[in-house]
Amino acid sequence: MKIAIYYFTGTGNTELTVKKWAQEANKYNIECDLFKVEDFKDDVDVSNYDKVGFAYPIHAFNAPRILWKFATKIKKLSIKKPAFIIMVSGEYMNMNHSSDYKLARILKRRNLIIESEYHYLMPYNMIFRHTEKRAFDMYKTMNALSELDVKEYLIENKPHHLKKHLSIHLFIWLIRIEQLYAPLYGKMLHIKKKKCIKCMQCVKSCPVKNIEFKNDKFKFGWHCTLCSRCSFNCPTNAFNTGFLLPWKVNGKYKFKEPDFVEVDKHKRYCKKSYARYYKEASNRLGTIEK
Numbered sequence: 001m002k003i004a005i006y007y008f009t010g011t012g013n014t015e016l017t018v019k020k021w022a023q024e025a026n027k028y029n030i031e032c033d034l035f036k037v038e039d040f041k042d043d044v045d046v047s048n049y050d051k052v053g054f055a056y057p058i059h060a061f062n063a064p065r066i067l068w069k070f071a072t073k074i075k076k077l078s079i080k081k082p083a084f085i086i087m088v089s090g091e092y093m094n095m096n097h098s099s100d101y102k103l104a105r106i107l108k109r110r111n112l113i114i115e116s117e118y119h120y121l122m123p124y125n126m127i128f129r130h131t132e133k134r135a136f137d138m139y140k141t142m143n144a145l146s147e148l149d150v151k152e153y154l155i156e157n158k159p160h161h162l163k164k165h166l167s168i169h170l171f172i173w174l175i176r177i178e179q180l181y182a183p184l185y186g187k188m189l190h191i192k193k194k195k196c197i198k199c200m201q202c203v204k205s206c207p208v209k210n211i212e213f214k215n216d217k218f219k220f221g222w223h224c225t226l227c228s229r230c231s232f233n234c235p236t237n238a239f240n241t242g243f244l245l246p247w248k249v250n251g252k253y254k255f256k257e258p259d260f261v262e263v264d265k266h267k268r269y270c271k272k273s274y275a276r277y278y279k280e281a282s283n284r285l286g287t288i289e290k
C-alpha cells in the first residue's frame with residue numbers, strides 16, 4: 001500500500017502528528033509520503049496513492065483557508081478513492097469535529113471520499129500557553145493514539161469516525177474568523193524594532209510570503225493565513241499581534257517531561273473536554289485514565 005498525507009502546520013503540532021503516522025505506517029511496510037500544502041503551486045495529482053490523507057490545525061473551528069485553496073488544486077479522479085482526515089487542535093470539543101465539512105465537500109467533487117477521521121489534542125499556539133507537563137501529556141497521548149489508529153485503519157481496515165452534529169455546520173461557517181479576518185490580522189502585525197535581532201526567521205518561514213524586509217523595514221501583506229508561525233517562533237518575542245496580543249503564545253514546547261514544578265494557571269479551562277479526550281483515549285488504549 002502507498003499513502004500520501006498532505007498537511008499544513010502553523011507551529012509544528014500537526015507536523016509531529018503526521019510524522020508519527022508515517023513512522024507507524026513504515027513499520028508495516030506501507031509507504032507514506034508527506035507533503036506540505038504550501039509547497040504546491042499547480043495541479044496536484046493523487047492518482048498514484050491508495051489512500052490520501054489531509055492534516056491540519058483547527059483554526060476557529062474550521063480547517064485553515066490554505067487547506068481549502070490547496071484542495072481545489074487536486075485533479076479530479078476518474079474513480080472514487082478513500083481519503084482520511086487528521087485534525088489537531090487545542091480543544092477536544094465536538095464542534096471541532098465538524099471542522100472538515102467544507103474540505104470534505106471540495107474533496108468529494110474530486111472523487112476523494114472521506115472514510116476515516118481523527119482528532120488529536122495538542123497544545124495551544126494561541127490563546128494561552130499550556131504548561132510543559134500538559135503539553136507533554138498531549139504529545140504522549142497523540143503518539144499512543146496514532147500508533148493504534150494507523151494499525152486499526154491501515155492494517156485492520158477499521159475506519160474511525162468522529163461524533164458530529166449537522167446543526168453545528170452553519171454556526172462554524174459563521175464564525176470562520178481566520179477566513180474572514182486573517183488578511184486584516186496580517187496587516188496589523190508589527191515588529192518591535194528594539195527587540196528584533198534581524199534573524200529573518202519570520203520572513204523565511206511564513207507559508208504565504210506575507211512578510212517582506214526591504215530598506216531596513218518589515219512590510220506585511222494581505223495574504224496572512226493566521227498560522228501564528230512568525231510570532232510563535234520569534235526568538236526574541238518581538239511581534240506585536242494587535243488585537244490578538246493578549247492571546248499571543250511565544251516559544252516552542254519542549255515535549256519532554258519537565259523536571260521543574262510549574263503553576264498551571266489554566267487548570268479549569270476546557271476541563272470537561274480535556275477529561276473526555278483522555279477518557280476516550282484511555283478506553284481505546286486500555287490504559288488508566290488521566
Ligand SMILES: Cc1cc2nc3c(=O)[nH]c(=O)nc-3n(C[C@H](O)[C@H](O)[C@H](O)COP(=O)(O)O)c2cc1C
Nearest residue numbers: 010011012013014057058060061089090091124125
Ligand atoms: C488562528 C487560530 C485559531 C485557532 N482556533 C482554534 C479553535 O477554534 N479550536 C481549537 O481547539 N484550537 C484552535 N487553535 C489552536 C490550534 O489548533 C492548536 O494549537 C494546534 O495544535 C496548532 O497546530 P500546529 O502547530 O500544527 O499549527 C487555533 C490556533 C490559531 C492560530
Ligand code: SF4
Nearest residue numbers: 196197199200202234
Ligand atoms: S523572527 Fe523575530 S527577531 Fe527574527 S527577524 Fe523576525 S521579528 Fe526579528
Ligand code: SF4
Nearest residue numbers: 206224225227228230
Ligand atoms: S504573517 Fe505570520 S501568521 Fe500570517 S501567515 Fe505569515 S507566518 Fe503565519
